[in-house]
Amino acid sequence: MPRVRKNRRSFKTGPWQLPDRLKAEQACAAGTASTPASAGVGLLAPASSCSLPSLAGIPASFLQLSGTKPLFQLCYALVQQNIGDGALWNSVDGNALSFAKIALERWANRQGADVVDDYFGYAFAIADHCDSYDNPLAEGELCFALEAESSSCLQIGAALDALEAERPGLGAAFYSVFLKAIDRWIYSFDHREALFLEECMIEWAKEEAEEGEEVDLEQYEIPNIKGATPAYIQTTPRKSLRGSLSLLNEHTTGPHGNWITSLLRLYKCFRRKTHPSVMIDLRDVYDAGPLPPLLIVFKAYDVISAIFDHEFENAYDCSHAPQLALKCNPAQPGQLRRTLKALSSFLQFNKELSLLLATLNAFAEKTDEAEYCDRSEPQRRAA
Amino acid sequence: MKPNIAIGASHNVVLREALLIYDSTNTWAAGREAPTFVTRHNITTDEGKQPQLGPAQALSREFLKTLSGKLGTRPTIEIFPGNVLARTDLLLAWWSPAQPRPMFFADAEKHMTPVSGRTFPHPALVFVAKEDALYVRALTNSQRPGADTHLYAAPYWNMYQDGHVCLGSMRTPDSLSIGAIPAWEHGFFASAFTHPGDIAKLTSYCGGFTKLWKDLAGSAEPFPSRYLVDTGQTLSKFLEDIDS
Numbered sequence: 152m153p154r155v156r157k158n159r160r161s162f163k164t165g166p167w168q169l170p171d172r173l174k175a176e177q178a179c180a181a182g183t184a185s186t187p188a189s190a191g192v193g194l195l196a197p198a199s200s201c202s203l204p205s206l207a208g209i210p211a212s213f214l215q216l217s218g219t220k221p222l223f224q225l226c227y228a229l230v231q232q233n234i235g236d237g238a239l240w241n242s243v244d245g246n247a248l249s250f251a252k253i254a255l256e257r258w259a260n261r262q263g264a265d266v267v268d269d270y271f272g273y274a275f276a277i278a279d280h281c282d283s284y285d286n287p288l289a290e291g292e293l294c295f296a297l298e299a300e301s302s303s304c305l306q307i308g309a310a311l312d313a314l315e316a317e318r319p320g321l322g323a324a325f326y327s328v329f330l331k332a333i334d335r336w337i338y339s340f341d342h343r344e345a346l347f348l349e350e351c352m353i354e355w356a357k358e359e360a361e362e363g364e365e366v367d368l369e370q371y372e373i374p375n376i377k378g379a380t381p382a383y384i385q386t387t388p389r390k391s392l393r394g395s396l397s398l399l400n401e402h403t404t405g406p407h408g409n410w411i412t413s414l415l416r417l418y419k420c421f422r423r424k425t426h427p428s429v430m431i432d433l434r435d436v437y438d439a440g441p442l443p444p445l446l447i448v449f450k451a452y453d454v455i456s457a458i459f460d461h462e463f464e465n466a467y468d469c470s471h472a473p474q475l476a477l478k479c480n481p482a483q484p485g486q487l488r489r490t491l492k493a494l495s496s497f498l499q500f501n502k503e504l505s506l507l508l509a510t511l512n513a514f515a516e517k518t519d520e521a522e523y524c525d526r527s528e529p530q531r532r533a534a
Numbered sequence: 535m536k537p538n539i540a541i542g543a544s545h546n547v548v549l550r551e552a553l554l555i556y557d558s559t560n561t562w563a564a565g566r567e568a569p570t571f572v573t574r575h576n577i578t579t580d581e582g583k584q585p586q587l588g589p590a591q592a593l594s595r596e597f598l599k600t601l602s603g604k605l606g607t608r609p610t611i612e613i614f615p616g617n618v619l620a621r622t623d624l625l626l627a628w629w630s631p632a633q634p635r636p637m638f639f640a641d642a643e644k645h646m647t648p649v650s651g652r653t654f655p656h657p658a659l660v661f662v663a664k665e666d667a668l669y670v671r672a673l674t675n676s677q678r679p680g681a682d683t684h685l686y687a688a689p690y691w692n693m694y695q696d697g698h699v700c701l702g703s704m705r706t707p708d709s710l711s712i713g714a715i716p717a718w719e720h721g722f723f724a725s726a727f728t729h730p731g732d733i734a735k736l737t738s739y740c741g742g743f744t745k746l747w748k749d750l751a752g753s754a755e756p757f758p759s760r761y762l763v764d765t766g767q768t769l770s771k772f773l774e775d776i777d778s
Contacts, residue, residue, distance in 0.1 A: 203575070203587040204554070211549045211577075211585045218542030225541070248539055255537045264535035278540040293541065498535075 221279055221291055221481060222247050226254075228481040232488060234258045251277075262495045263502030270505035271444050272301035273474070281476075287431055292480045294431065295490055296473035297497065299444035302340070302463075304456070305508050306515035308381065308449030310410060313514070315383050317405055323383050324395035325414060331392060332418045336500045337474055338440065340462075341447035342384075345376045345455045348462060374454040381449060413507045420500035425493040429477045429486070438469035445504070451515075549577050549585050553593070612712045619660070619679065620773055626710045627662040627773055630719060632676035632757055637747070640726035641691075645744050649751035650726070657757040660685060660769065662697070662776055663710055663718050669697040669776055670722065671767070674759040681770040686762035689737045689746065691727035696775065697765075700731055737761045 226247050229235040235254035243249040256264075259275065267273065276296045281287060288294055307326065315322035333339050356371045377385060390398070396418070399411050442463070448455045475497050479490035552575045573590035574597065620627040636653050639646030658673035670693065671685035679685075687693070692700040704725040707714035730736070730743070739746040739761040746761065767775070 206549075206552075206577070206585045206587060209549070209585060211579045213547050215545045215547050216542060217545075219544070220542070222539070222541040248541075248544075251539055252537055255539075256535060259535045259537070268535050273535065275535050275537045276540065277537055279542065280540075 218279065219247065221293055222251065224291070224481040225277075225293065225479075225487070226250050228487040229254045232491065234491075258491070259494075259498060262498040263505075264498050266505050267498060267501040270508055271303050271501060272299060273297045273444065273501075274300050276473075281431075281433075281436060287433065287436055288478060289480070291482055292478050295475075295477045295479060295494055297475040297494075298471070298473040299337075299442050302443050302446045302459075303508060304446045304448060305511060306448055306451055307511055308453075309515040309518045310407070310511045311381060311384070311449070314402075314407055314410070315381075317407060318398075318402065319383070320390070321398060321402060322381070324390060324398045325411065326384055327390065327395045328392065328399060328418055329414055332414070332421045333445065333504065335421045336497060337445060337504075338443045339445040339447055340443040340455075340459050342376055342380050342449070342455055344443075345374070345458045348458055349374055349376045374458050376454060376458070379449060379454040410507070410510060413503065413510060417500065417503040417507060420496060420503060423496040423500075425477075425496070426489040429479060429490045429493055431476045431478045433472045433476055437472040439471050441472045441474045442466055444474055445508075549579065551576055552587055554587075554590075610711075614712065616678065617715070618712060619769070622777070624710070625662065625664045625773070625777055626712075626715070627660065628715055629673065629679055630659045630661065632656060632658045632759075634754075635723050637723060638726040639691075640728050642729070646727075646747065649748055652751040654747060654750045655753055655755060655757040657686075657689070657759055657762060659688060660772070661715075661718060661722075662773065663706075663714075664776055665710075666701075666706060668699040668701065668704075668706065668718060668722060669772075670699055671697050671765065671772060672759075672762050674762055676756075679769045681768065683769045685765050685767045685769060685772050686759075687736060687765055689743065689762065691730050691736075691743070693731040693736075695731075697772065702728070735763050738763055 226235065226240075229251060230237075230240075234257075235250055239254060240250055243253065255275075255277070264275075274297070276294075276298065278294050278296070279288065279292070281294055281296075307329075311322035311326055313322075314325050330339075330341065330343075352371070352373050356373065396415075399415065402408060403411050403415070405411070446456065446459050448459075475494070477490045477493050480486045554573045554575065555570070556573070557570045572593050574593050575590055576588035577585045578588055579585040614621070617628045617630065618626070619629055632655065634653050634655050636651060637656075639650040641647075658676040660671045660673060660679060662669040670688040670690070672688045673679055673683065674686060685697075688697065692702065694700065699722065702725065705721045707717040707721070736743045737746050739749075739758075741749075750757070765772075
């Protein structure tokens with residue numbers, strides 16, 4: 152009988168007890184599903200032994216984790232690098248994913264990622280696999296990747312014109328050092344890439360022509376990249392890098408000294424090395440190379456931007472390598488430190504680039520012809 | 535810049551159904567089967583409240599098939615090669631013809647060290663993998679055994695009387711699929727044999743186990759099957775004993 156009362160309480164029907172006179176009937180009913188001989192009594196006190204068991208205290212759900220050992224190793228390595236701590240771990244109730252996300256977000260922002268976010272559309276991903284045909288990662292290795300989800304547009308023509316006006320050759324030197332500095336870290340779409348595509352179009356047009364027939368290129372809509380490129384960039388004899396840097400250093404106190412100082416800071420990032428052990432060989436892993444995070448045009452909506460739009464109209468039809476891909480085995484001593492050092496260099500470069508981009512675009516906006524060019528929309532253009 | 539982290543996989547599993555198993559506690563008369571039955575219940579989980587069992591439903595074959603499939607016990611379609619002898623969801627048996635193979639020894643006394651890594655002729659073998667265990671017996675003839683074929687003790691160290699292999703640090707495949715057969719055999723022969731198991735007599739060769747394999751090291755002759763020790767077991771009995 153105590154078992155009967157206990158079951159009833161578990162359904163919260165109240166701590167009532169059977170009247171003494173009914174206990175004998177209840178005892179007969181216990182262990183069977185049938186109604187006791189006395190039908191009236193059975194209705195008043197249904198056989199409790201047939202009650203459904205209570206699930207009180209049984210968890211209604213579980214979070215099932217699998218293959219997350221590297222995640223916990225990453226968390227441990229983050230603590231060792233003083234990027235995460237016990238207070239953060241407690242604040243996320245020991246959720247390793249949240250811990251790693253928050254710790255890395257805070258760290259990235261300390262490296263300038265919050266500034267970069269205002270100008271570039273990088274997606275920061277950490278995964279135990281690469282989104283590709285082959286997985287170039289060994290067991291326990293993680294991939295730290297930054298992928299450009301959109302392209303920022305830099306209108307550099309107005310600034311270069313102003314520098315050329317200050318001193319002939321200064322604009323060309325600025326552009327030369329600028330390209331050299333960004334080539335180290337990111338893939339930019341600029342007049343060089345546009346020229347290459349123009350040549351490809353001409354080749355294609357020639358192949359279209361019948362054998363022995365003179366091709367009439369005017370029948371084709373082939374962009375004129377040279378026409379959109381400032382003459383001083385085409386005609387100025389190419390200085391050596393050292394010569395360009397020397398010329399720029401002579402004008403750091405000039406009217407556009409802040410641009411030059413900013414460029415020289417950007418150029419300093421050029422020299423930073425990435426430890427070879429954190430590099431990932433992504434050759435033949437993706438359909439195509441990275442999408443350019445930066446489009447460099449001389450004027451708004453010039454022919455370079457037009458050819459860029461044409462080239463990347465269907466950019467998302469195939470897989471693209473990330474702009475930066477680093478590997479890290481957090482269980483290996485020193486690996487996370489080396490990976491984060493390389494990532495930090497990349498973010499600091501992009502921070503300097505963001506600041507320069509903001510300055511030069513602001514200058515371009517002030518000129519009569521310039522219009523701000525935001526290319527963060529789908530198909531990588533919003534013009 | 536918010537990182538997106540994708541390491542491993544996480545699945546939120548929610549209590550959906552419950553099976554209640556009822557078994558008799560009474561002593562029943564001989565010949566009368568004690569009733570055992572299972573009821574299936576949906577779970578109702580109102581937000582923020584304790585889960586509750588719904589009304590009982592009959593247990594259907596369809597439900598059991600679905601449950602079995604979700605537990606991963608449903609075998610996938612596999613084409614059996616000629617060396618496969620038997621297959622259940624928990625057991626895979628195959629045979630391997632007599633052939634030369636390298637063998638490694640790491641006995642503490644270093645008796646076998648001089649011949650460790652050499653190639654030896656081996657008898658035809660019957661392998662049985664069951665979950666993460668491996669059983670091995672030998673055959674006198676290098677041909678596919680039948681149900682009544684007599685089996686002989688595999689003449690190897692680290693073997694128990696019942697043919698069970700002491701795996702130690704041997705690398706074993708995770709699956710019992712047909713495709714895993716080469717990996718099981720490779721694991722067996724690629725790990726070093728270290729000491730005798732509990733088999734009193736591994737071979738009838740004059741001079742015993744160590745003499746047998748030392749004499750066979752590098753030999754191009756087939757394994758001398760006459761020195762195998764009969765277990766008194768047939769293939770079907772061997773498999774039944776393992777499956778029981």
